[in-house]
Amino acid sequence: MGEGIVTLDELAGDNVLEMGAGRPRSEGAGLPVLRVADVLEGRIQATSQTSESTIPPQTMGPKVSRPGDVVLTTKGTVGRVAIMPSGGPTFAYSPQLCYFRPVEDGPLHSRYLYYWFKSTEFWGQAAALKAQTDMADFMSLRDITSLTMTLPSVTEQRAIAEVLGALDDKIAANDHTAQLCLKLADTRFAAAVRDIPLGDRTFGDLADVFGGGTPKSSMDEYWNGDIPWATPTDVTALSAPYLFDTSRMITEEGMAACSSKRYPAGSILMTSRATIGAFAIAKVSTAVNQGFIVVNAKNSDHQWWLFHEMRARVSDFLSHANGATFLELSRGKFKQFPVRLPDTAALKSFSEGVGPLHDLAAQAMTETEKLTTTRDSLLPLLMSGKVRVRDAEKVVEEAV
Incomplete structure (x- = not known):
């Protein structure tokens, strides 16, 4: 399948996209369950409350997470999307999640699909569908697969994903810096407060x-x-x-x-x-x-x-x-x-030690705010073709 307007259902029919919804529990011993709360914007962050599936792993087939899966929340908080990282644990998908698994070297690039789920083309169609029930927002897999997608060439998809990905990678690096600074400050506090x-x-x-x-x-x-x-x-x-x-x-x-x-x-x-x-x-x-x-x-x-x-x-x-x-x-x-x-001298020393760590963390988050604004501005323009990749690359070079 080449460029044009397609549905995810058509891509699945051409065997270039595997997709599905999570599976309810049944008897047996199984895997940790990935829930809606574990899917944050752009990243997977499983919590200590992540429960264990009672589904035997060998019976779950494709409903077990794989690196590179695009995961979308579909109930309650609808529309958070992330890509399963490599090197992490394997999860069973909960029923409130859908996964999308483009074939390697196929016509759909997985990171382009990730950004498409954040685009105005997706949300322009999905906004009405998610409020169809009288209870919590919900979108079924059938709803999602019926939506139309503008599918540029794989080369163009990769270029768009690389531009937006450069911003997301810098945002992730800043988040890592901030978390490291906070952890160091917490460690200093734990040492200072010990035995007090x-x-x-x-x-x-x-x-x-x-x-x-x-x-x-x-x-x-x-x-x-x-x-x-x-x-x-x-x-x-x-x-x-x-x-x-x-x-x-x-x-x-x-x-x-x-x-x-x-x-x-x-x-x-x-x-x-x-x-x-x-x-x-x-x-x-x-x-x-x-x-x-x-x-x-x-x-x-x-x-x-x-x-x-x-x-x-x-x-x-x-x-x-x-x-x-x-x-x-x-x-x-x-x-x-x-x-x-602690005593006055220890308090002053602690403040002087952790203050710069918090300043560095806050500075990283300030930069992240600006990068996020740039990414969110470029995303709809790139996905709609209103801005060329080469022009967006110049903006990204200045931002990062």
């Missing part, structure tokens, strides 16, 4: 502790201003704990009408409702909703120590949370927790 008992001083003694609020959603004049306003979703979506922007903004009127202050850059934000213990350092001045505890040390030398101490104490926070509808940790209760605290 809980002291007499509490979070309330050492820090100013605040919360947030929400302006009335019915008041248009409160919204779409220029003041960042963070929600827990803004924080849980981060790949590293540095918040540069928020999905919603409020006006000065909205700021005056809610119980949040505008907290300075450097503030520690911790989610305290439903999801307790997701963290971010605000890199911009921001307001927050009522789902946060906001912490600023009274002594600036304590700020990084308190950030790491809070991250290490999430299990304690959870054990003291309560609520009928969802768990919540009150600010009053948080302020009562005692803190492990």
